[in-house]
Each structure stands twice: as C-alpha cells, then as structure tokens.
Amino acid sequence: MRISASISSLQQRQIPTTVKQLDEAGVNFYHLDSVENREIFTFAQKLRLLTQTPMDLHLITSDPVKYWDEIRNSGIDAIVIQLESLHSPLFIPEDLRGKVGLAILATSPADLFRPYEKVASSLLIMTTTPGYSGGKFQQEQFANITRFRLMYPNVPLIVDGGVTAEISPVLTLFGIPQVVSGSYLFSGTSVAETVGKLRKQEIINWKISEILLTEMEMLHAFDLRLPENVQFFDEHGDQSLRSLPDSWLSAVGGKTVAMHFGPFPLVWVDERLPAEKFRQLLNSLPEQPHIAISVNEQGDVSGFICLAAY
DSSP: OEEEEEOTTSOGGGHHHHHHHHHHHTOSEEEEEEESOTHHHHHHHHHHTTOOSOEEEEEEOSOGGGGHHHHHHSOOOEEEEEGGGOSSOOOOOGGGTTTEEEEEETTSOGGGGGGGTTTOSOEEEESSOTTOSSOOOOTTHHHHHHHHHHHOTTSOEEEESSOOTTTHHHHHHTTOOEEEESGGGGSSSOHHHHHHHHHOOOOOSOBGGGSOBOOGGGGGGGOOEEOSEEEEEOTTOOEEEEEOOHHHHHHHTOEEOSSOOBSSOEEEEETTSBHHHHHHHHTTOSSOOSEEEEEOTTSOEEEEEEOTTO
C-alpha cells in the first residue's frame, strides 16, 4: 500500500519537522490540496527544498486551463482535478498525459469518468468531502469503490478520505494500490506507528457482508461462463465444490459451459465469513479469483467484491 501524506492543512512552522518524520516513516508521496489557490505552487517549491519525496496535487477548479503552465513548472509529480467542479469537459494537454488524472466523489455515478478513461493517468475516489480533513469513512463507501473498481480495472485508483488502519487492509483486498491520509497520520504516538498501521495486512472486524456491492446487474455485461460445479467457501472458511443453482446463475447473468470458462475466474463465498479469514484462504488457491460472489444465510446471491487480482 502506497501512502500519500496530506499536509496542506499543517501550520507552516510544523512543516520541516513533520516532513522529516514522514520521510523517515517512508511515505511515498506528499499530497497537496488547492481550491482555486495558486499559492499551492509556491508551497510546493518550498516543500521541494525539504524533501525529494514525490508530490501529488488535488486541484479543485472550474477551469484547469489557467493552471497548466504552473503545473508544468511546479515540480509536482502528479495532479488530479475534481471532476464535479469542472464547468466544461476537460481536455488534458498531450504533454501532461501521464501526469494528470481526475478525482471524483465516491457517491457520483461511475459513468462520469468514462470519457477520460484512456487519457487520465489515475482516478482518485473521494470518500469524504473534498477540501476538509478529519472526515469519517462510511461503510457504504466500500460498495462505491467496488463499483469504480469493476468498471475501470486498468485505471490506477487512489482512495482519499477517512482511511484508517481498519479501512486500509480492506482496500488492499480490493486491489487499491494507494491511499491519501491526513489527520489519521498524526493521531498516534508517532508518525512511524500510524504509517505502519496503514500498511498492515490483517483485516479487523469486517465480514464479507459488510463490504459488498449488491448491484448484481453490473456483472451481466460480462456474459459470464461458469462450470456446473463452483468453488465455495462456507461461513467457517471450509472449501468445497458446489453444484451451481439456477438462481445463482440467473443472479449473475451467466451460463454454464463445458469448458473455456470466463472471462475471469470467480469464487463463491458465504457472506458471514470474516474478511480476514477469506483473505488468508485466497492465498491458498492455485488461481487467484478476480471476483468473489457472496451468498447469504438463505442461500441467495447477495452481492460481490472485486479482488486484488482484478
């Protein structure tokens, strides 16, 4: 898990000491925020004198055109522009492709990003209000993230907003490579401690039922081809082959075939299984599944999650 440390809200007098601590803790980026504020580029220049760690910028503006030259000359390594703030469609200059991505509210329709899928370098998903620190990650955001994960598997995703040591390992299970963290980084006894907690792998408390996306119709577009017997993990983590019921097949919009299953490997799981137990079980499989489809206590399909392999 790569960590981008949000420091724009720190007091100027805190910056040198804090940057030293964050560098020693091994953060991967420094995250800057700007709401129509050109002073952020001066701040970036001063920050570069203190550290060689890459910088990324979240720019909230109605018209990014007026910032292109400053972006080119700032020394900032990556930029995301808030999609909902734009007053017209975004054109990314050819020389900035690979550097400029987009940010989007997790609650926005995932289709909003579709026109930029091939030109944006990344997609930052905001799970709290942009421009404000200290927001709390809500459980329903797992479903929102999965929606983007399914639709844009080849776009690097970053999650920003309320990410804690309880949230980050679930995001790792989903295959999210990078998170932005601000106030949480400074909530422990040391920065090194909180950075270490963000990078830990163990998933605490969450069950599969709590991190699902329930919109099964999203899978119908993939024309799933499945075997008659599927791999299933029960609520205790015991693995078996189960005959595929017609109701499960209908729920995912698939069909059974004798061979050439696809387009990606699946696994089926009881939604009561703890997510950490499931993560451990995945490591034992010869082929890593891309999607996990959940089944509730009544035996009905209840949702799915995208996994790191997807």
